[in-house]
Amino acid sequence: MLVLAIDTATPAITAGLVELTADAVRPRAARVTENARRHAELLMPGVLAACADAGAKLAEVDAVVTGVGPGPFTGLRVGMVTAAALGDALGVPVHGVGTLDAIAADVAAGEPLVVVTDARRREVYWAAYDGAGTLLDGPHVTAPAALVDRLPELGATAAAGPSAAATGLAVRSTAGPSPVGLVAVAAAALRAGAEPAPLEPLYLRRPDAVPPGQAKKVTTP
Amino acid sequence: MIVLGIETSCDETGVGVVRAEGGATTLLANEVASSVDEHARFGGVVPEVASRAHLQAMVPAVHRALATAGVSGRDVDAVAVTSGPGLTGALLVGVAAAKAYATAWDVPLYGVNHLSAHVAVDTLQHGPLPPCLALLVSGGHSSLLDVPDLAGPVTPLGATIDDAAGEAFDKVARLLGLPFPGGPHIDRVARDGDPAAVAFPRGLTGPRDAAFDFSFSGLKTAVARHVEALARAGAPVPVADVAASFQEAVVDVLTAKAVRAARERGMETLLLGGGVAANSRLRALAQERCDAAGIVLRVPRPGLCTDNGAMVAALGAHLAVAGAPASPLDLPADSQMPVTEVLVRAR
Ligand SMILES: [Zn+2]
Numbered sequence: 295m296l297v298l299a300i301d302t303a304t305p306a307i308t309a310g311l312v313e314l315t316a317d318a319v320r321p322r323a324a325r326v327t328e329n330a331r332r333h334a335e336l337l338m339p340g341v342l343a344a345c346a347d348a349g350a351k352l353a354e355v356d357a358v359v360t361g362v363g364p365g366p367f368t369g370l371r372v373g374m375v376t377a378a379a380l381g382d383a384l385g386v387p388v389h390g391v392g393t394l395d396a397i398a399a400d401v402a403a404g405e406p407l408v409v410v411t412d413a414r415r416r417e418v419y420w421a422a423y424d425g426a427g428t429l430l431d432g433p434h435v436t437a438p439a440a441l442v443d444r445l446p447e448l449g450a451t452a453a454a455g456p457s458a459a460a461t462g463l464a465v466r467s468t469a470g471p472s473p474v475g476l477v478a479v480a481a482a483a484l485r486a487g488a489e490p491a492p493l494e495p496l497y498l499r500r501p502d503a504v505p506p507g508q509a510k511k512v513t514t515p
Numbered sequence: 516m517i518v519l520g521i522e523t524s525c526d527e528t529g530v531g532v533v534r535a536e537g538g539a540t541t542l543l544a545n546e547v548a549s550s551v552d553e554h555a556r557f558g559g560v561v562p563e564v565a566s567r568a569h570l571q572a573m574v575p576a577v578h579r580a581l582a583t584a585g586v587s588g589r590d591v592d593a594v595a596v597t598s599g600p601g602l603t604g605a606l607l608v609g610v611a612a613a614k615a616y617a618t619a620w621d622v623p624l625y626g627v628n629h630l631s632a633h634v635a636v637d638t639l640q641h642g643p644l645p646p647c648l649a650l651l652v653s654g655g656h657s658s659l660l661d662v663p664d665l666a667g668p669v670t671p672l673g674a675t676i677d678d679a680a681g682e683a684f685d686k687v688a689r690l691l692g693l694p695f696p697g698g699p700h701i702d703r704v705a706r707d708g709d710p711a712a713v714a715f716p717r718g719l720t721g722p723r724d725a726a727f728d729f730s731f732s733g734l735k736t737a738v739a740r741h742v743e744a745l746a747r748a749g750a751p752v753p754v755a756d757v758a759a760s761f762q763e764a765v766v767d768v769l770t771a772k773a774v775r776a777a778r779e780r781g782m783e784t785l786l787l788g789g790g791v792a793a794n795s796r797l798r799a800l801a802q803e804r805c806d807a808a809g810i811v812l813r814v815p816r817p818g819l820c821t822d823n824g825a826m827v828a829a830l831g832a833h834l835a836v837a838g839a840p841a842s843p844l845d846l847p848a849d850s851q852m853p854v855t856e857v858l859v860r861a862r
Contacts, residue, residue, distance in 0.1 A: 334607045335845045338614040342844070352619060367563065368604045371570045372611045378574045379612040383588055383619030495570065501563035 295356045295484065296322070298344075298380070299473035302337060302373030303365025303393040304411050304456055305330035309340035310473025311348040311355070316485065319478050323347035326470070333372040341376075344473075357386050359480045361393035361471055363496035364419040364433050365411065374493055390493045391479040394421040394433050394455065396471035399478040401454045402427060403466055408450040410441065410457040411470075418457045419498065422448040435498040516592045516835060517543075519580070519616065520828025521573075523609030524601025524629050525655055526550045526565040528572035531825030532584035532591075533639065535832035542639040543584035545818065545825040548572035555695045559685060560654070562602045569608035577616070580824065591620055595831020598626035598842070598859045599852030601655065606848035614844060623841035625831040626859035628669075628852055629822075630658060633788035635665050635833055636819045636826030645784050647813070648672075648777040652769060652797075653789035653822070654681030654696065659727045659776050660854060662786075665830065666837040671854045672776050673727025676719070680765055680791045683731035687738050687761050691754050701758045702794050708759030710796075713741060715764040720771070727776050734764055766797040774804045786813045793817035834858055 301308040310324035325340040345352050360377030363370045381388035394409040401407060410420045413435045420441050421432025431448060438460040453461040456468050522529035532544040550568035554560045581588060596613030599606060617624035634649045649660040657675035681698055688697025715737050718730035738761050745752050777785050785805055798814055805812040842859040
């Protein structure tokens with residue numbers, strides 16, 4: 295099964311093709327560009343470049359997997375709407391996976407792990423996993439110090455993700471999710487031919503907006 | 516030729532489908548999912564709320580549009596999308612979706628200017644458009660444009676220097692205790708009011724003011740002063756009279772400047788567009804003044820005036836038929852896209 299994987303929840307714009315078989319997840323091609331401000335411009339060219347690298351046509355894709363965050367909202371939506379529209383136009387299923395889960399799958403640490411990415415505004419997104427890669431806690435958005443306070447209780451001995459250094463733990467990787475990691479998280483559902491759940495972005499924050507109070511007076515009483 | 520158009524520059528997720536054949540462009544579908552109710556309690560459009568709604572609404576809106584048009588994705592010959600101007604985060608959702616559909620269907624992609632699309636939409640209702648003067652008024656823009664040809668360069672003659680006309684309606688509605696969006700509510704209550712009850716100022720109409728620019732901020736402040744003075748005196752606010760007088764001040768300036776611009780530019784046609792063009796008093800006064808000046812007035816029906824995907828599809832179809840080059844796949848969302856740029860071209 296040929297799977298297109300997309301993620302735009304970190305500064306990396308990730309597009310890749312992955313061959314999923316009954317017992318393996320094999321990379322065919324990956325295009326990763328670091329540019330936090332140009333997700334929408336660079337993603338589709340990246341998808342086509344990955345197809346060219348793999349010698350495959352977009353129309354040959356059997357399924358799409360997309361990271362659903364958490365991640366800075368504007369970039370996150372670009373990957374998700376691209377995946378949703380491609381799946382719709384190609385008539386193939388689209389599976390959403392947690393971006394942090396995909397990073398954890400890439401590391402396959404064999405040890406308790408926290409995955410940490412940049413949430414901007416001096417906060418981080420994070421989630422904790424056991425040695426088998428099972429999600430224990432998260433994803434959350436907090437100040438780095440609040441995560442550090444939780445580390446003893448979480449039992450993590452290593453960290454991964456672009457903001458892993460904030461933990462003070464041994465850093466296993468600072469990369470965003472790879473196409474293989476993204477597809478690995480959805481592998482069981484893809485192999486089972488399961489109906490994907492509706493795509494739900496993990497924003498973890500409410501929109502910045504407050505209802506207006508009393509109108510400001512323009513005349514001084 | 517079947518063209519699908521996507522519009523997400525503000526709070527409407529619009530998807531339209533048109534057919535261009537033998538010089539005529541026909542509307543097949545115009546699906547609009549609006550997040551306006553989610554913005555009401557904030558008294559204005561909240562960009563992040565709008566962008567979240569676009570992501571949820573995008574693919575279902577494409578489905579509905581294709582179903583209504585009675586075509587399948589494989590029948591689509593081109594995809595057009597609003598590249599700007601508008602809210603960046605909102606534009607990005609439509610631009611990304613349009614790229615994906617165009618690529619998967621293997622058809623050309625046209626990234627177009629939102630303002631030109633407001634002009635092009637009239638061809639769906641009234642047929643080919645002669646050279647015209649366009650007055651585009653909405654919550655996001657208030658512009659006077661010289662449009663010799665839909666596919667060619669547009670000359671901006673004037674624009675608001677502060678609030679957009681629709682914004683002024685929203686703010687004054689709030690002062691009068693009317694709900695958001697203010698335009699339709701002010702239009703409704705003004706019908707029972709006296710437009711000459713209060714002599715509100717006409718912005719930028721002095722002899723030394725820019726002839727074709729607009730200003731609505733001073734008018735809004737004048738309404739606030741008036742309402743506050745009544746409140747201080749313990750007098751009730753005559754909402755209908757204030758609404759009618761405010762509305763008259765806005766449409767008086769808009770139509771006077773538009774007709775004067777049409778005359779100066781030698782244009783025989785004036786086109787109204789944008790959400791505020793749905794205002795009944797604006798339509799009536801524009802008609803009156805155009806008749807007096809011997810100018811043909813064209814106003815699309817209200818559903819085509821507000822932001823929608825059909826207008827983007829209409830412009831895309833016009834550009835495709837005119838042989839314009841497709842936009843590159845790395846086309847950006849450009850919140851400040853200049854009105855002189857009708858189509859995003861390869862750099
Ligand atoms: Zn508009």
